[in-house]
Amino acid sequence: MSTAPLLIALISETVLPVVNDLPQSLAHLCAGLSARGHQLQLVRPRQAEDQDRHSDERLLLTRGWMLPGLPGWQWGVSLQAKLQRHWRRKRPDVLYIATAGPLGLAALRAGRQLGIPVVSSLTEQVQALTHSHSLSPFYRLFDHYLRWFHNRSQLTLVPTSSQLQTLQRRGFEHLQLLTSGVDSQLFHPRQRDNALRTRWGLNDGDIAVLHRGRPNQLLARSWNALRNRYPQRRLKLLLLDDGPHDAAPGALVDSLQVEAADAASLATLMASTDLLLLAQPGAVADGMVLQALASGLGIVAFDQGAAAQHIRHGHNGALALPDDADSFATATTWLLEDPETLRRVRLNARQYAGRHSWSNISQHLEGYLCSACASPWPN
Incomplete structure (x- = not known):
């Protein structure tokens, strides 16, 4: 490690499932920071399995409640004074706030009151939440709050350059880029399961096309x-989604509904396919694109968000003009025009994903945290 060890307080409250006390991406980041010699304090809402668990210097559990109509999202509650007492006993070098909810707000205020540097993160999922059916009537108010919240931290980390540019135009300050990472040993072409492909009715040389998201007319x-x-x-369309859709799977010829119960089964599923279509409007999740690239899939997606961040058209995937159905169909057929094209794109996809391991992303995060510790608070 090239820097002195830090004591990092991480504040998280929203996304489930929880793995080792943290949402999966944060779990990977924290494992990387720990491997680099840093110590972590975790502040998060109490989960169902925490009934007999008590807080200590490494873990502070708070009250929380589920957000109605948004399964898997939870907000936590903690008094600012409680956090201040906790951090006076064992003062962190820096706070990493991965939420702008009530718990994140209490942490921000406590950190500023105690003079502890603060780094926050703003994901595309949180941005999408402002447009959800539950919160869309309050979009302007919520957007104003997010801008106020993140402008009061020393740095705000966002996953894609397009999101960074959009937020800058909307008055967000102190932005830096921190892309997502991928477990490139779990998501790997060697996870390919030929027996699974046989159950799908595919032989050698046949093409399995995966669509991850809601089936639609596009x-x-x-x-x-x-x-x-x-x-x-011989083509087979595999539909990975359990939500409502506007194009019935039965209306798609040679299609099959598939499931992935956990990360391991998802890795096997993806490696056993050949092509991934991301045909839903709007930006797709950063991790979703990287998982497919690491699995060595040919990807067709719209040129926006995480896809634009990670895919170079014709090199490691195919990009279509946003909201252009003809462009998407053309990109899809081009990728299968020549078997050598698909083979080359898939090899380049895997090579690209290898540079985005969680250990590399954790090192970038370490740099931002150290920078915040060395910088004065903005006015």
């Missing part, structure tokens, strides 16, 4: 274009 149009363009090839 998917149906692209899938039909693919089948019409290559009638001599």
Whole structure:
């Protein structure tokens, strides 16, 4: 490690499932920081399995409640004075606030009161939450609050350059880029399961096309274009989604609904397919794109968000013009035009993902935390 060890307080409250006390991405980041010699304090809401668990210097449990209509999201509650007492007993070098909810607000205020440097993060999922059916009537108010909140931290980390530019235009300050990472040993082409492909009715040389997200008319149009363009090839469409949709799976010829109960089964599923279509409007999650790249899939997505961040058209995937159905269908058929093209794109995809391991991302986060410790508070 090139820097002195830090005591880092991490404040998290929202996304489930929880793995080792943290949402998965934060768990990977913390494992990387710990491996680099840093100590962690965790502040999070109490979960169902925490009934007999007590807080200590490494873990502070707070009250929390689920957000109605938003399964998997939870907000925590803690008095600012409680956090101040906790941090006076064992003062962190820096706070990493991964939430702008009530718990994050209490941590921000306590940190500023005690003069502890603060780094916050703003994910695309939180941005999407402002447009959800539950909060859309309060969009302007929530957006104003997010801008006020993050402008009071010394740094705010965002996952894509397009999001960074959009937020800058909306008055967000002190922004830096921290992309997501991927477990490139779990998500790996060697997880390919030929027995699973046989159960799907596929033989060697057949193409399994995975769609991750809600089936829609854009998917149906692209899938039909693919089948019409290559009638001599055996194609199977795999639909990975458990939510409502506007294109019934039964209406998509040669399609099959599939499930992934956990990360390991998702890794096997992805490695056993050949092509991933991300045909939903709007930006897709950073981790989703990296998992597919690490699995060695050819990806077709719209040129926005995480896809634009990680995919170079014609090199490690194919990009379509945003909201352009014809462009998406063209990109899909191009990727299967020549078997050598798909093979080359898949190899480049895997090579790119290898540079985005969680250990590398944790090192970047370490640099931002150290920078905050060395910088004065903004006015």
